[in-house]
Amino acid sequence: MTDGHENAGWRRLFETDDLTVGVGFPLTGARTDRPDVAEERRLATHAEDLGYDALWARDVPLFWPRFGDAGQTFDPWTWLSYVAAHTDDVALGTASVVLPLRHPLHVAKQAASLDQLSGGRFVMGVATGDRAPEFEAFGVDHEARGARFREAVDCLRTVWRDEFPETEGEWGRLDGALDLVPKPTGDTVPVLPTGHSRQDVAWLGEHGDGWLFYHLPEGTLESFLDDWRDAAGEKPYAMVVRAELADDPDADPEPRHQGYRAGEEWFVEYFRRLDALGVDHVLVGASGDDPERALTRFHERVVERL
Template sequence: MTGPDANRGRPHANAGFRRLFDGDGLTVGLGFPLTGVRRETPDPTEELRLAERAEALGFDALWARDVPTYWPRFGDAGGAFDPWALLSHAAARTETIALGTSSVVLPLRHPIHLAKSAATVDRLSDGRVVLGVASGDRDPEYPAFGVDPERRGEMVRDRIAAMRACWSESFPEVDGEWGDLDGDLDVLPKPTTETLPVLPTGNARQSTEWIADHGDGWLFYHLPDETLRSYVAEWRELAGEKPFCIALGVEFADDPAAEPEQLHLGYRAGADWFRDYFGRLESVGVDHVIVGLRGDDPEAAMERFATSVAGEW
């Protein structure tokens, strides 16, 4: 369904959300850094060139991570760039591809700043922002920001409520552990829809019931087949048709018939196996996959996925 009636009862269903979840089949996005450079700062020119190429190849979303600091022990700088600046540049270089965060670490950011940044990129991109949010997982960052990690669950809940109020209300009245808006101030711009789509990531220090009630979908990680099946089944019981998404590492073997080797949060395998695997993901009920491509030639990997895997399940 398209047109005004398509969004009835879905105040979050902007253009990006509809691109990912209004079709009949599984959609696939790519995670920055598209160049695969994770321990230093990638070449921004190359990142944006590959973003354009991803849209041309038919990928449905580009996802930017929120990693404020680089902790070498963790081994991953997350792409180095601030997600809002990166997505704003990607918005200027693309036309219809969804622009997601995977995921903004809510306890390390003020909700007024977040509401403004997300709504700004949403307006600049004609409504393409999909907001993955998380509680964070890098221990040294919490003291660096003066945040008590034991309060992460409360902070996630408070910030989601505050952002929703900033987006959907004029001169909102809302308070939390972050501060107080008493109706004298407004937060501009407003997004293209009444509220932006918010997808909690992992458990985000919440119950699955809370995520089903307060999220517009659920973003999770790669899981073994049977575990994934049980998660999706539970999600459908609690959340109905709200989307279920996963992040997955993909590395192509030279032999298209190669069987899978387990990687961290993903697999190395031949294109034939990945084609079958993505078909299984769709049949289980996964709605969107954020693919983290690995390998020495990222553009060739994008092209191989688009020509040998996508659309064939």
């Protein structure tokens, strides 16, 4: 499935045609307060030991109580560097860096540094952001976020690829006298635009290494995948699914935000259908009152049967 990327995280997620499964922080479920660091670390290593393929961290620069979600609270670069130091092989991803609120040269250096320090395990989801008050706080025009996103992606590619590059944009100018170091472990840090990021699918297919999307009903998903394959060929498609495992293994699905509560038998068939449709990776929110038990049950009863 890969198109030649040397990045180890990319290979972990997309090297074969098999569906891979990752989980997202905060693994403890704490979304408005600072999560317990020791417990998050323990659950991260537990998820890796179980065989989950990726650990994903969100980028939420500022907490907006009305939105009701602070992500995993910690800055994603700092947090994933910490996680990298306590794991060995699992892919590490952002879902997703809010590019319009960050200077692309800072992002380029942070991403390449994390990629190097993790042994090439970093895969970067990127997005335009969905919390309007953040844009005012950073002095960024909310309506210009689509254009800033495109410029940022172009800047990232250029400074990762070229030595002493010459390029410019609204963010600034490089005239060939300066270089970005370090470079990534491979030809690029893999970039997965998230949602539409205020772009059309043709742009996403040309400029993204894959596409990370939200949960969709299966009929809608099939249409999206058709459009993606037309635009991007065999570049991978990843999606988010909240998965709450019911005690009854034969329980029918009940809709939840971004996913379902259902029995293991339904989830096994559902993930097999996603695989058959052409989904390459699923970011699972394995929710439950006991996070360790939820991670373990879902992997043993669903993922291992796929």
